[in-house]
Amino acid sequence: MEDNQDLMRTIQMKFPRLSKGQKLIAEYILKHYDKAAFMTAAKLGSSVGVSESTVVRFANELGFSGYPNLQKELQELIKNKLTTVQRIELANDFISEENALKGVLKSDIENIRATLEKINHKTFEDVVNNIFSAKRIYIIGLRSSTALAEFLGFYLNVILDNVKVVGNGISDIFEQIIRVGEGDLVIGIGFPRYANRTIESLAYAQSRNAKVVAITDSLLSPLASQADYTLIAQSNMASFVDSLVAPLSVINALIIAVGLREKENISDTYNSLEKIWQEYEVYSYKNVDDRY
Template identity: 80%
Template sequence: MGENKQDIDLMHTIQIKFPRLSKGQKLIAEYILKHYDKAAFMTAAKLGTSVGVSESTVVRFANELGFSGYPKLQKALHNLIKTKLTTVQRIELSNDFISQESALKSVLKSDMENIRATLEKINHKTFDNIVNSIFDAEKIYIIGLRSSTALSEFLGFYLSIILDNVKVISYGISDIFEQMINLTEKDFVFGIGFPRYAAKTIEALTFARSRGAKVAVLTDSLLSPLASKSDYTLIAQSNMASFVDSLVAPLSVINALIIAVGLREKDNISKTFNDLENIWKEYGVYSSKDKEEY
């Protein structure tokens, strides 16, 4: 728990402990305070080489800060980057990250790692509780803004086919709170947010809690500001050292959520899709492969 707290106060911790550090450890501290964005992607050996100390000095430095090892310190630096880096800084960082290999190969490999890490981290009981909450709710509200809009719209599109009580909250003519004005304790709110977190999403979840609604979120960490507003938190890794948010793993979790809900309503879904197929055919929603166009 102490390490989680230090993820948030890492820089402050380094500043407080600085006078008591050894000469070599002070060099590491100064480098991290100035270049934490670069240090986060260095091994202990590379960080040591960069400041002119041994790898073991770097490991002792991590211990001095209260971490059980260098990987824990590195994780804290990653969390710091995700919450504090501006888009411009992320662009500069991506130049180092992506220039190692082609953009295609490095990004696909990164997304594969995000899905693998998500599979390890995700809590199956929490996932099941969220599915149950969806069916228990009188009305389901989905909110994900900025880059997470793509995720909220996708989830809302498919859940609306399965269920008839789904509402996606979005920027529009009416204010977000006006769209949630009828929210009660019988309702369920599903929030989606990844660094950099949209302030309006956090405010909407705070409002939902004040109304007594059940709240679940899909986010990147239990330290996320969305997680502190929720009853249930699903973690999906979104690490990408670039100006683009990696939404592959979150979308995969959303796919699983849609399918889990669909399996519970499979009889109704069959009828719904039969009706939809007739409508799509009648109004030419999809192009027919039998029709040749010149």
């Protein structure tokens, strides 16, 4: 099952040899794979009128070691294909107004836990090293990833003096990275649904012999295929809003790791900034009690 695009074809090919109960599961997945991808084995079995064990045997029949692996394959298949309308419908099935807070927080906790298990610590260190060795650093994150790119750029700009956040504006993305080349580092951030301009920008950077880092949800991501280093952050959520909690946590760790190597310079920088912030009243320094 190396290519998840073949999953539906595999189900269709094996259909004649399946048991009666397994055929019910196959029919349901072929018609409603977007919903099945987020169902437990018990929930899927209940929806078609078979036992949980029948669902597990169905997964085995397709060549998977268990149902979780089949479920993961389904999620990989659909994550970049769901329209916003479909995601809203899924959210209605799995998250209600009454349990929205609890459901979303639990999902985000699971995303962080899964990210901690999946992320490669050596790759993380390699990325930090490349940040320090780069002549120039370009950060690209479009659509819903714009906030992540701006956050990373905001803090790296305090620590370093060679950082540029690339985004939609007066000039095109390619015009902003036209001088990228060998010795530079491009950090691309993208999650389903992946922005084509981000993928194209990373491909362009590689063609110019720049080092490329992708912060994305999977090694199967189109961003990862254009990157020298990939930091995995899980963003799965059956909702119309992208869950970017785990990606933000990885970016936060990246900023802190960079900052710890430059702590003396950061202290000097923030001492200067504090004086500027106070002089120009950037922040409110008044105590709440001062209003009375």
